[in-house]
Amino acid sequence: MSVVTRFAPSPTGYVHVGSQRTALYNYIFARQQGGKFILRVEDTDQNRYVEGAVENLLSSLEQLGVEFDAGPGKEDDKAPYFQSERNDIYNREVKKLMDEGKAYRCFCSSERLEELRNEQMAKKLPTGYDGKCRNISREESDERAKTEKFVIRLKTPTEGLCEFRDIVRRDVKIAWSQVDDQVLVKSDGFPTYHLANVIDDHYMGVTHVIRGEEWLPSVPKHLYLYDCFGWKAPQMAHLPLLLNPDRSKLSKRQGDVAVEDYLKKGYTPEALNNFLALLGWNPGGKNEIYSMDELIASFDINKISKAGAVFDTKKLDWMNGQYIKNMDVDKYLVEARKWLGDVKVKEDKLNTALMAVKTSLATFKEIPEKISVFTGEAVEPVVEAKEMLELDSTKAVFEAYVEKVSKLDKLTVNDFKVVMKEVQTETGVKGKNLWMPIRIGLTGDMHGPELGYIVEYLGKHENIKRISRYI
RNA sequence: GUCCCGUUCGUUCAGCGGUUAGGACUCAGGAUUUUCAUUCCUGCAACAGGGGUUCGAUUCCCCUACGGGAUACCA
Numbered sequence: 001m002s003v004v005t006r007f008a009p010s011p012t013g014y015v016h017v018g019s020q021r022t023a024l025y026n027y028i029f030a031r032q033q034g035g036k037f038i039l040r041v042e043d044t045d046q047n048r049y050v051e052g053a054v055e056n057l058l059s060s061l062e063q064l065g066v067e068f069d070a071g072p073g074k075e076d077d078k079a080p081y082f083q084s085e086r087n088d089i090y091n092r093e094v095k096k097l098m099d100e101g102k103a104y105r106c107f108c109s110s111e112r113l114e115e116l117r118n119e120q121m122a123k124k125l126p127t128g129y130d131g132k133c134r135n136i137s138r139e140e141s142d143e144r145a146k147t148e149k150f151v152i153r154l155k156t157p158t159e160g161l162c163e164f165r166d167i168v169r170r171d172v173k174i175a176w177s178q179v180d181d182q183v184l185v186k187s188d189g190f191p192t193y194h195l196a197n198v199i200d201d202h203y204m205g206v207t208h209v210i211r212g213e214e215w216l217p218s219v220p221k222h223l224y225l226y227d228c229f230g231w232k233a234p235q236m237a238h239l240p241l242l243l244n245p246d247r248s249k250l251s252k253r254q255g256d257v258a259v260e261d262y263l264k265k266g267y268t269p270e271a272l273n274n275f276l277a278l279l280g281w282n283p284g285g286k287n288e289i290y291s292m293d294e295l296i297a298s299f300d301i302n303k304i305s306k307a308g309a310v311f312d313t314k315k316l317d318w319m320n321g322q323y324i325k326n327m328d329v330d331k332y333l334v335e336a337r338k339w340l341g342d343v344k345v346k347e348d349k350l351n352t353a354l355m356a357v358k359t360s361l362a363t364f365k366e367i368p369e370k371i372s373v374f375t376g377e378a379v380e381p382v383v384e385a386k387e388m389l390e391l392d393s394t395k396a397v398f399e400a401y402v403e404k405v406s407k408l409d410k411l412t413v414n415d416f417k418v419v420m421k422e423v424q425t426e427t428g429v430k431g432k433n434l435w436m437p438i439r440i441g442l443t444g445d446m447h448g449p450e451l452g453y454i455v456e457y458l459g460k461h462e463n464i465k466r467i468s469r470y471i
Numbered sequence: 472g473u474c475c476c477g478u479u480c481g482u483u484c485a486g487c488g489g490u491u492a493g494g495a496c497u498c499a500g501g502a503u504u505u506u507c508a509u510u511c512c513u514g515c516a517a518c519a520g521g522g523g524u525u526c527g528a529u530u531c532c533c534c535u536a537c538g539g540g541a542u543a544c545c546a
């Protein structure tokens with residue numbers, strides 16, 4: 001049977017990087033197995049509706065190149081892909097459960113439930129529904145349903161052990177006594193995650209459920225539901241969580257968690273995917289840079305690690321820098337131009353300036369700062385730089401430099417090289433004492449991109465003007 | 472409280488009964504470069520603790536500690 005995986009986020013308004021990794025693993029595994037990857041929107045919680053969230057979700061996935069084969073906008077015979085539009089299916093299936101006595105209406109108030117929980121906690125007992133409405137007769141239940149609010153609960157086993165195999169966790173055992181009579185249908189008539197998830201996965205033909213570790217304790221409920229329906233359960237793979245530097249669950253409070261945040265900070269989709277894919281799994285070997293195709297080729301679902309991984313952006317920075325350095329020149333130039341911000345650069349010299357900083361970027365967002373050496377005025381030299389300017393040799397270099405440059409019509413990178421050669425011959429100064437004063441004289445700074453680029457960018461007159469100040 | 476899951480350098484990932492415990496990032500030092508960056512080389516740095524099993528445990532089992540998750544009419 002062909003593999004079908006799915007990414008099933010609830011539309012919260014942004015894509016969490018942890019979700020992105022889950023989506024990535026589902027996508028990669030499906031592609032590798034020659035299977036199908038589907039996107040399903042889990043929007044059964046009416047209270048959590050966020051305007052524009054679906055558009056945002058779709059756009060984030062598209063930007064990162066995680067392409068689904070079926071989903072919103074790509075409907076097929078399994079559609080709809082919004083859970084909020086599938087209520088007929090859920091109702092139909094729940095009725096079966098009710099008729100077979102595997103689910104029941106519960107009329108308990110939320111106040112009673114809360115009280116119950118507090119009592120159980122106080123007595124150091126496991127918390128959970130006590131089954132008060134479990135044995136109400138169908139007749140009485142039907143009657144009360146006409147006037148009272150209710151939810152529908154699953155009648156889960158009360159004793160024994162639920163044992164199952166997880167691709168990541170291997171063998172897991174959970175006692176049924178720990179499993180609550182899960183609410184399947186809320187009082188507003190919408191299904192809970194547990195119900196909708198199982199029904200959808202079944203009807204959509206999902207073969208592998210790859211999702212976050214937070215779902216592991218719910219697996220018995222899901223397995224039992226498959227059982228009640230007489231369906232074959234998919235294989236499960238519960239991924240380790242992404243963590244904050246203090247090892248708590250990665251959260252907004254301790255930094256950016258949305259994919260779009262990182263895109264806005266100038267990280268490339270390729271680097272972000274590469275980085276995320278290697279958090280929890282690694283093909284081994286020296287190389288850490290993998291294109292999507294390479295990830296698909298080398299991914300091994302059986303080698304996903306069990307422990308949570310800290311989302312440390314240091315490595316992301318390095319990785320992103322690698323992607324920028326190795327980026328095709330044309331692509332780089334197009335992308336880099338989007339990040340100029342307020343910096344005003346002469347159009348005819350823009351490419352020169354951008355190429356000069358290509359190898360020094362960690363993210364695109366650094367571009368304005370990095371190319372400001374071209375566009376800005378010279379900064380005030382630091383002490384060490386000033387000392388350099390006061391050297392006797394510097395005076396000779398500057399005079400010779402101005403003299404040579406004055407004779408030229410224009411000043412290109414190559415002209416500059418020739419000039420420097422001549423200055424060196426004439427003054428006898430070479431090495432650091434030759435080059436550094438020119439750099440400082442022009443920019444005021446001791447560091448920066450290759451001098452030739454700067455010289456060419458500034459042009460003949462500006463060169464003369466800036467150097468002359470120190471003669 | 473109860474249950475589940477986890478624990479190898481600071482971070483990340485290898486290792487799957489016998490290894491000088493390996494790679495990558497970070498950091499430090501060096502080489503190259505007119506500077507910074509790049510690139511290259513070198514170095515620092517880890518098996519949470521305690522019991523077993525075994526001729527031999529980082530690898531298998533148990534306990535403890537620590538961390539995380541779940542415990543919702545949220546997903």
